[in-house]
Amino acid sequence: MTQAARLVLLAVLAALPVASARADATAQTVNPAGEKLYKSACVVCHASGVANAPKLGDRQVWAPYAARGADALLATVLTGKGAMPPRGGSSADEATLRAAVEYMLSSAR
Numbered sequence: 001m002t003q004a005a006r007l008v009l010l011a012v013l014a015a016l017p018v019a020s021a022r023a024d025a026t027a028q029t030v031n032p033a034g035e036k037l038y039k040s041a042c043v044v045c046h047a048s049g050v051a052n053a054p055k056l057g058d059r060q061v062w063a064p065y066a067a068r069g070a071d072a073l074l075a076t077v078l079t080g081k082g083a084m085p086p087r088g089g090s091s092a093d094e095a096t097l098r099a100a101v102e103y104m105l106s107s108a109r
């Protein structure tokens, strides 16, 4: 093995535990209630884009929403907009609605 190859190998090995620690941290900050609420209350419109609802997982559609940020989106969801009833028609609390918004944002990242 050349010296350069050995250095590359060492660098990769050194980076591995850091990468997996980061993945763990991300997993812990995701609130699973968001996906659950999405699948029970939001999916009916947001899976297929009913009445121009931003479609889950469509990066191009979500880019301008992501730019406005989760706070602004949550405010809209709480009051409702266009064909979307307040709280997306659910009775979920604000924290769960925020988690659902974040789930939708992360689907298009």
Ligand code: HEC
Residues within 6 Å of the ligand: 037, 038, 041, 042, 043, 044, 045, 046, 050, 051, 052, 053, 054, 065, 072, 073, 074, 076, 077, 081, 082, 083, 084, 085, 087, 088, 089, 090, 097, 100, 101, 104
């Ligand atoms: C009855 C269909 C329907 C349901 C159910 C629904 N939505 Fe929507 N949603 C829409 C439509 C339509 C829009 C686009 C509104 C517009 O811009 O006129 C929208 C827009 C949004 C937006 C963008 C808001 C903004 O600031 O422009 C978010 C975020 C969102 N919905 C989240 C949710 C979440 C979270 C749920 C479930 C708790 C949900 N929606 C349930 C139809 C729905």
